[in-house]
Amino acid sequence: MNPSGSIIESLLPLPVLLPLLGAGAALVLAGRPTVQRRVSVGVLSAVVAIAAFLVVGAADRPRVVTLGSWPAPLGITLVADQLSTIMLLTSMTVTLLVLLYAIGQGTSDDDSRTPVSIFHPTYLVLAAGVANAFLSGDLFNLYVGFEVLLMASYVLLTLGGTRARIRAGLTYVVVNVVSSLVFLAGIALVYAAVGTLNLAQIAMRMESVPAGTQLTIHLVLLTAFGIKAAVFPLSAWLPDSYPTAAAPVTAVFAGLLTKVGVYSIIRTQTLLFPDAPVADAVLMVAALATMVIGVLGAIAQDDVKRILSFTLVSHIGYMIFGVALATPAGIGAAIFYVVHHITVQATLFCVAGLIERIGGSTSTTRLAGLAAASPLLAVMYFVPAVNLGGIPPLSGFIGKLGLVEAGVQDGSVLAWLLVGGSVLTSLLTLYVMAKVWVLAFWRPVEQLPAEHPEDAEANTDPDDDRFPAFVGAGLPRGGAGAASPVYSGAFLGSPSTREEQSRHVALPRGMTAATAGLVAVGIGLTLVAGPLYTLTDRAAADLTARTPYISAVFGQAVDTRVTR
Incomplete structure (x- = not known):
């Protein structure tokens, strides 16, 4: 039995409001880091619970609240449909677990000695922005998010x-x-063309706009969202930006930020431009290039973080593949793959942070013997890595299989090219994940090349991010981590340390527990893949119909069927 509509609508603003209030409280509590951490965890835990409640509440129809009691389209409209609630629950769950990872890193490194008050407020503001983007029923409010x-x-x-x-x-x-x-600029064009920024009203009025104007607006919006989603050729910024950040920051970025761009593409493609063959063809070409070029870039790297950054770009192509097909099957598979990828990619970046802690580096040329040193770390890498590579019966395989089936059903030349490209990308992803496993985990330490003097000098660079200055929830420069034996080169191939390298290394408990939680969520997606796929299929059916969304916003039945 679904919760009553009034309860759901009263809860709808809270995923945005609570993190903002929590950010203010965390800033006030800057001098009390323990209380600050509790506030952050409590706020995000509450948001996760509310998001789960919204998933259930929006199962039968979208739920709408217009802030300030202004009727749509005058007021700021928040809409919780199946797509937005699925994205909200997944993203907030990952955000909470990454926060626990960051707190675990700070506890391990005794950050009470060098606290930085800005991390927790900023992190909660980030969560509020993500929630606002997913729930927004207004194009300008999406921009604000x-x-x-x-x-x-x-x-x-x-x-x-x-x-x-x-x-x-x-x-x-x-x-x-x-x-x-x-x-x-796209928002200005939309307002000039239809006189509103409410998404539901834009959808109703856009059909009367000349085809050339529609295409111009469509391509401008796709360009903006394509940059944010890191769709090729607008993705060159990502591999150079993400690897430099601290592990918790990179993990939450990889899991969430590009997916907000993908969400925006899904929303505008289905709601505003449901019949756009030219844009669909452009997206198909972009999806193929994103998949193949991204994974080829990953193969060329020898740093774990950069490898993961390129695979992140590559697998955005799978999501765009499903959206470009513009069929319920394709969109449903794309939504499923987004949920899978948010979880798995964040997990792998958390694992990369643990690799850096016990190995002193994320370069595969300087790592070896990690499986012997930390079998638990090896397991936590192996499970999401093969999941990302698409090994059955894991969720990555299920999502890719759904996309391939949707492409085969489409039957066009571009769709078949994408089917071939997706299979090739999956194989190459598995290859690059296996390369990291063989070099960093499986290779004996004795097979590492001897360290050259210039390498040792490079290790003392004060800007070397192997010794991250993430004091907001973790490691201060020159702190405990930098002085530990493993951070001083325990896995860098020095003969004097090889006996030490054969020992098992204790992982920080908090970071390990949070990473294990993310691994468990990834496995859980496989266990509930059937019900989850049913839910994403239903979400796709509502998106392509458009009627449920528009009718919910305006409180009346609206016929918005598009004949393909």
Whole structure:
């Protein structure tokens, strides 16, 4: 039995409001880090519970609340349909677990000695921006959500203040400011064409706009969202930005930020432009290029973080593949794959942070014997790695199989090319994940090349991010981590340390527990794949019908069927 509509509507603003209130409280509590951490965890736990409640409440129909009691389309409208609630629950669950990972890192490194008060407030603001983007029923409010994300993510990306992080942060900001300007131009075009920014009302009025104007608006919005989603050729910024950040920041970025762009593409493609063959063809070509070029970039890397960054780009192509097919089967498989990828990619970046802690590096040329040193870490890498590679019966295989089936059903030349490209990308992803496993985990330490003097000198670089200055929830420069034996080169191939390398290494408990939780969530997606796939199929059916969304916003039946 579904909860009553009034209860659901009263809860709908809370995933945005609670993190903002929590951010203010965390800022006030800057001098009390223990209480600050409890506030952050409590707020995100409450948001996860509310998101789960909304998934159940929106199962029969979308739920709508217009802030300030202004009727649609005058007021700011928040809409919880199956797509937005699925995305909200997945993203907030991952956000909570990554926060626990960050707190575990801080506890392990005794960050009470060097507290940085800004991490927790900024992290909660980031969560509010994500929630606002998913629930927004207004194009300008979606823009506001993106801007909140941009401000918070820039602060998190540059925490620690190393030269590499500042440089990457500037690149990130410049690219996303350009994307925001393009988005703002698209908003202006939409308002000039239809006189409203309410998504439901835009959908009703867009059909009367001339085809050429529609295509122009469509391509402008796709460009803005394509940059944020890291769709090729608009993805070059990501592999240079994410690897420099601290592990918890990279994990939450990889799991969430690009998916907000993908969500926006799904929403506009299905609601505003349901019959756009030209744009669909452009998306198919972009999806194929994103998949193949991204995974080829991953093969060329020897750093775990950069490998994961390129695979992140590559697998965005799978999601765009499903959206470009513009069929319920394709969109349903794309939504399922988004849920899978948010979880698995965040897990792998958390694992990369643990690799860096016990190995002193994330370069596969400088790592070996990790499986012997930490069997638990090996398991936590292996499970999401093969899941990302698409090994059956894991959720990655199920999502890819759904996309392949949807492409075969489409039967067009581009669809068949995408089917072939997706299979090739899956095989190459498995290859690059196996390469990391063989070199970093399976290879004996004795097979490492001897360290050259210039390498040792490079290790003392104060801007070397192997010794992250993530004091917001973790490691201070020159702190406990930098002085530990493993951080001093226990896995760098020095003959004097090989006996030490054969011992098992204890992982930080908090970080390990959070990472194990993410691994468990990934396995759980496989266990509930049947019901989850049914839910995403239903979400796709409602998206392609459009009627449930528009009718819920305006409180009346509206016929918005599009004949393909």
